[in-house]
Amino acid sequence: MNGIVAYGSYLPYFRLDRKSIGDALAGGGGKGSRTVASYDEDTTSMGVEAARAALRGAPRPAPAAIYFATADPAYLDKTNATAIHAALSLDDSAMAFDMVGSIRSGAGVMRAAIDAGRPTLAVISDIRTGLPGGGDERDGGDAAVAFLLAAGDAQAPVLAEHIASASASAEFLERWRIPGDPASRQWEERFGEHAYVPLADAAITSALKQAGVNAGDLAALIVAGPHGRANKRAQAAVGAKPEAVADDLTGAVGNTGAAHAGLLLADALDRAKAGDLIAVVSLADGCDVTIWRATAALAAHRQKVPVAKQAAAGGKVSYATFLTWRGFLKREPPRRPDPQAPAAPPAFRSEAWKFGFTGSRCQACGTRSLPPARVCMKCHAVDKMTPERMADVPATIATYTVDRLAYSLSPPVVVGVLDFEGGGRFTCELTDVDPKAVKIGDRVELTFRRPMTAHGVHNYFWKARPIQGA
Amino acid sequence: MASNGIRDRVAIVGMGCTPFGEHWDKSVSDLLVESSQAALNSANVPIDMVDAYWLGTLFSGQSGLTLSRPLKLNYKPVSRLENYCATGSEAFRNACYAVACGAYDVAMAIGVEKLKDSGISGLPSIGAPEDGTRAGLTAPATFSLLAPAYCKKFGVDEGAFKEAMTRIAWKNHKNGALNPRAQFRKEVAKDVIACSPQVAGALGIFDCSGVSDGSAAAVIVRAEDAYKYTDKPLFVKALSFIAGPATGPIDPDYDYTTFPEVVASATDAYAQAGIKDPRAELAMAEVHDCFTPTELVLMEDLGFAQRGTGWKEVLNGTFDLEGELAVNPDGGLKSFGHPIGASGLRMLFEAWLQLRGEAGKRQIASVARGRNLALTHNLGGAPGECVSFVSVVGSARS
Numbered sequence: 001m002n003g004i005v006a007y008g009s010y011l012p013y014f015r016l017d018r019k020s021i022g023d024a025l026a027g028g029g030g031k032g033s034r035t036v037a038s039y040d041e042d043t044t045s046m047g048v049e050a051a052r053a054a055l056r057g058a059p060r061p062a063p064a065a066i067y068f069a070t071a072d073p074a075y076l077d078k079t080n081a082t083a084i085h086a087a088l089s090l091d092d093s094a095m096a097f098d099m100v101g102s103i104r105s106g107a108g109v110m111r112a113a114i115d116a117g118r119p120t121l122a123v124i125s126d127i128r129t130g131l132p133g134g135g136d137e138r139d140g141g142d143a144a145v146a147f148l149l150a151a152g153d154a155q156a157p158v159l160a161e162h163i164a165s166a167s168a169s170a171e172f173l174e175r176w177r178i179p180g181d182p183a184s185r186q187w188e189e190r191f192g193e194h195a196y197v198p199l200a201d202a203a204i205t206s207a208l209k210q211a212g213v214n215a216g217d218l219a220a221l222i223v224a225g226p227h228g229r230a231n232k233r234a235q236a237a238v239g240a241k242p243e244a245v246a247d248d249l250t251g252a253v254g255n256t257g258a259a260h261a262g263l264l265l266a267d268a269l270d271r272a273k274a275g276d277l278i279a280v281v282s283l284a285d286g287c288d289v290t291i292w293r294a295t296a297a298l299a300a301h302r303q304k305v306p307v308a309k310q311a312a313a314g315g316k317v318s319y320a321t322f323l324t325w326r327g328f329l330k331r332e333p334p335r336r337p338d339p340q341a342p343a344a345p346p347a348f349r350s351e352a353w354k355f356g357f358t359g360s361r362c363q364a365c366g367t368r369s370l371p372p373a374r375v376c377m378k379c380h381a382v383d384k385m386t387p388e389r390m391a392d393v394p395a396t397i398a399t400y401t402v403d404r405l406a407y408s409l410s411p412p413v414v415v416g417v418l419d420f421e422g423g424g425r426f427t428c429e430l431t432d433v434d435p436k437a438v439k440i441g442d443r444v445e446l447t448f449r450r451p452m453t454a455h456g457v458h459n460y461f462w463k464a465r466p467i468q469g470a
Numbered sequence: 471m472a473s474n475g476i477r478d479r480v481a482i483v484g485m486g487c488t489p490f491g492e493h494w495d496k497s498v499s500d501l502l503v504e505s506s507q508a509a510l511n512s513a514n515v516p517i518d519m520v521d522a523y524w525l526g527t528l529f530s531g532q533s534g535l536t537l538s539r540p541l542k543l544n545y546k547p548v549s550r551l552e553n554y555c556a557t558g559s560e561a562f563r564n565a566c567y568a569v570a571c572g573a574y575d576v577a578m579a580i581g582v583e584k585l586k587d588s589g590i591s592g593l594p595s596i597g598a599p600e601d602g603t604r605a606g607l608t609a610p611a612t613f614s615l616l617a618p619a620y621c622k623k624f625g626v627d628e629g630a631f632k633e634a635m636t637r638i639a640w641k642n643h644k645n646g647a648l649n650p651r652a653q654f655r656k657e658v659a660k661d662v663i664a665c666s667p668q669v670a671g672a673l674g675i676f677d678c679s680g681v682s683d684g685s686a687a688a689v690i691v692r693a694e695d696a697y698k699y700t701d702k703p704l705f706v707k708a709l710s711f712i713a714g715p716a717t718g719p720i721d722p723d724y725d726y727t728t729f730p731e732v733v734a735s736a737t738d739a740y741a742q743a744g745i746k747d748p749r750a751e752l753a754m755a756e757v758h759d760c761f762t763p764t765e766l767v768l769m770e771d772l773g774f775a776q777r778g779t780g781w782k783e784v785l786n787g788t789f790d791l792e793g794e795l796a797v798n799p800d801g802g803l804k805s806f807g808h809p810i811g812a813s814g815l816r817m818l819f820e821a822w823l824q825l826r827g828e829a830g831k832r833q834i835a836s837v838a839r840g841r842n843l844a845l846t847h848n849l850g851g852a853p854g855e856c857v858s859f860v861s862v863v864g865s866a867r868s
Binding site for chain 1: 588589590591592594595597599600601602603605606607608610611612614615618619622668669670671715717719720721722724726
């Protein structure tokens, strides 16, 4: 059985105040805020960011497989995990599989990674919304989370041991969506409660029995699922200590669908002490329960920026902008040429650059080139380059401009000329940034994005943003 | 290995230029017919005497047929060229070389562009299929990078720099107001320019050149034949064209306060023409004022002002029509307009008028006092990754 050897979470920068929904629609809304994936993000790009957070820093075993889960895949037919695989510059021999379409797929990739028998990266990402004014729009949230599961060794010790898992599956129509529909449908709320509660009882009881522990022994109890009332009923039925019941983050983040159980687990790992037992209960088309035990290694290997700190950061987005980004408000485009979709063969040829942000370094004179080049710009040596991944190298803004003419779903476009630590310059878009606050000399880091979609093709590439958690 | 030039080996003996602007009623073919006819008439050359053609256009047609079809040319060679915003100049350069080497007796360089048919602001996008990794900056955004970099390097207050930008637009509109062929023929008050809607960085609408339709043409012959056609030919003193390695955007040593390609092409052109002090020797310069900071930086790159002082010289009126060295006396790209393929030849057209004393209300006084050289300059691309063209023409053969 694999245990968790690394984890990382990603909350997008933007926050929608629920009150602004009520203000715009003269009713509804609510308290707190929800996270909002920016116009240049999708579940794949957010998954990359969570995976980078998990793999950052200390030595990790190279994942031999990526399992990617989301209820909102960027592509059908085409695998989305391959873009994550490429963005992480993983070896070609590593597998990359999607498990997409349903909220339960989040629990699925975790279970598959536990059983994988090889170092496996489980990446779960979701973007949640619903029709304007509805509960899904208000209570949903966007997030991604990634767990590296492996046997553990001295270099990369297990941070949380897998103690027990149990599931209960059933077929019933509680929440569903036809592919392409902008919003989910849900049966009468009380029916879902009726269907979920016995499934939760069965799976929780079985997991505790396998683990040989009592509910009272749990240091943290996480219950996540799309059905709020069922979650509360299941949680109460476990009989855990009141202090073990974790904040479900719906106030500051929202319910992040497929990613939510994982996000709450990451939050628990941010705080857990050695020996703590953590039960994760996922209620989606059945019930999946996993019990973890934090190890002594956890304290020294937590993710760099905790979930709570990520949740407390961010900047506001207006309700009108949120609706625009989600496609519910079609805005007048500028009189500019239509954006051009990337072509498949050029993107294929430049995979290491486009997805892995891998430039080159001249072996003759040491000059870095972004994008990679065959002829050195300084010493003109030909074909003396070695590839060099630059995605995780911080940079400084040498100069920048605010482009009010360029087409964007979030004008104006801010572009920075970036000088990288240790050499190399590249000009790219800045994102998650206030155009008025940008200064020459600001420190930035790269972030994987989907700058645009044209003619049914998503264009993935890197942008820069102010260094997070600095 | 040398750039030898073809000083005084060829001459312009006729030129034509359509008005630039929104020609809703005229096609690319109409514009080509009009500029070529005007050039032929001005040279007193029947069309059958022209041996070969060089057509410059970026977007408005492909192949020599774009010209041979509307002109119904009698089985003559027509090359079609493109070199970004230096396209018209590149057509001129190649036609000059063809005559200089003796391949042809009479050549025509002609440029055309029809931008207003696209229905969009700025330039249409072109290009081969790509991998989607280039930052999608608009042209004004790339050139706006000059302003903060210049201010930082030379310790210039951003307000003072903006004032210099405004004065460049004001001057070029003032010159264009005197030009019946210009797209924008009226003066614009400085506060209107300074407060125009923001486009990119410090650039407002009035810091950007006009998007327009137009065409211009030149008839080129061997220098020794020039006086057979006109008593006031212009002799080609220098032609320099440079394509840079395009490393500015990826080289931390590039500081966005200069166009190294312009410095290289100006140095080459001055050597070809034997010019030591351009500011004192030239009667005028037509430079590529695509955006106002571009013109400011060009004053330094072309050697008209010391590094870091261009902004002051602009504010002092050095480059006004009545100033020490008139820059863009015809209104420049700013107010004459910028139909890409035609612009380089349009600049030569102003040199043609000015050095022959035919520029009317905007005639430069120093020509009458004996200055007889004019410079034209084009650049295409963006700071740190561009092509640059510099020519020097003169009314006397040395």
